[in-house]
Amino acid sequence: MDIQRFITAMEQVAPPELAEDYDAGKIGLVVEGKDEIGTVCCALDATERVVEAAVRAGADMLVVHHTPLWSPITAVRGPMSHLLRTILAARMNLYVMHTNFDRAEGGVNDVLASKLGLFATERMTVGLVGDCSLDVTEIVRRLPGGGIRVYGEIETIRRLALVGGGGFDPDLIREAAALGAEAFLSAELKHSVARASPIPCLEATHYALEAPAMEALSSRMGWHYIPDPPHVVVVL
Known part of the structure; x- marks a missing residue:
């Protein structure tokens, strides 16, 4: 070609x-x-x-x-x-x-949502929010390359926001919470952002979120x- x-x-x-x-x-x-x-x-x-x-x-x-x-x-x-x-x-x-x-149809966020079994998804400014039935153990099992760090108290997650790569932006987290997200999954979380987040934050690696x-x-x-x-x- x-x-x-x-x-x-x-x-x-x-x-x-x-x-x-x-x-x-x-x-x-x-x-x-x-x-x-x-x-x-x-x-x-x-x-x-x-x-x-x-x-x-x-x-x-x-x-x-x-x-x-x-x-x-x-x-x-x-x-x-x-x-x-x-x-x-x-x-x-x-x-x-x-x-x-990241933003394209069938791109990073879409593949990640599919890998985690999200459905009834809605697009955010960057990333997706979708319904699910996941706990932290299941998320770790479905992602390649190691575990995740959890900030906040989490049991079963019924609605998850995700952004492939480093997406822990306070405005995005608030947008996700307004769309009903019970937790936010991304990479490169700063301590100050985690402390101010209205919902629990799940920090994975770039590799885990983008390689799939x-x-x-x-x-x-x-x-x-x-x-x-x-x-x-x-x-x-």
């Missing part, structure tokens, strides 16, 4: 206009390679391990959720030098679908999925 046809197809899956303003210049084709796309790999992050696996698989395109190029680069050294050298030497394209894929959507996208498109869970060491 020609690279422009591939980009057009991806923009239908996750329209760029759905992205948050801070994603300007950080989504779409962020590293340009070959003009013809045959083999496509997909992962959550463009880590060195993922990039090397994609090169071994003969990928012409690697689709990820998080760009490795968050800030303007003024020097290319260390891990970034190795990462870019590997991508460019293979002439592999790198395509990013971030907050536009990238795996589902890969399966849907017939791509090769590269799992790369973070290595977490618990010291007691």
Whole structure:
């Protein structure tokens, strides 16, 4: 497939206009390679391990959720030098679908809601609220890559709000509570936000909340999925 046809197809899956303003210049084709796309790999992050696996698989395109190029680069050294050298030497394209894929139909939040068995869902400004019958143990069982931290008292949750990625915004939590949510699931919770929240907060990892959507996208498109869970060491 020609690279422009591939980009057009991806923009239908996750329209760029759905992205948050801070994603300007950080989504779409962020590293340009070959003009013809045959083999496509997909992962959550463009880590060195993922990039090397994609090169071994003969990928012409690697689709990820998080760009490795968050800030303007003024020097290319260390891990970034190795990462870019590997991508460019293979002439592999790198395509990013971030907050536009979070919000898209069938994107991060939709896949997460399906994985947790939510129904009668309503869209928030960002994220979803849906009916369910879940306790914390069941949520942990259904999410990949470890447990969650709970702030507040929770038994069975009948209505859950969720936002893939770091979505613990006070305004969003209040919006979720107004829609009847009994708990709020996301990542990167600040202590001050947890203390002020009108409903219990469930803090998972980015990987647990977002990797399922990238795996589902890969399966849907017939791509090769590269799992790369973070290595977490618990010291007691």
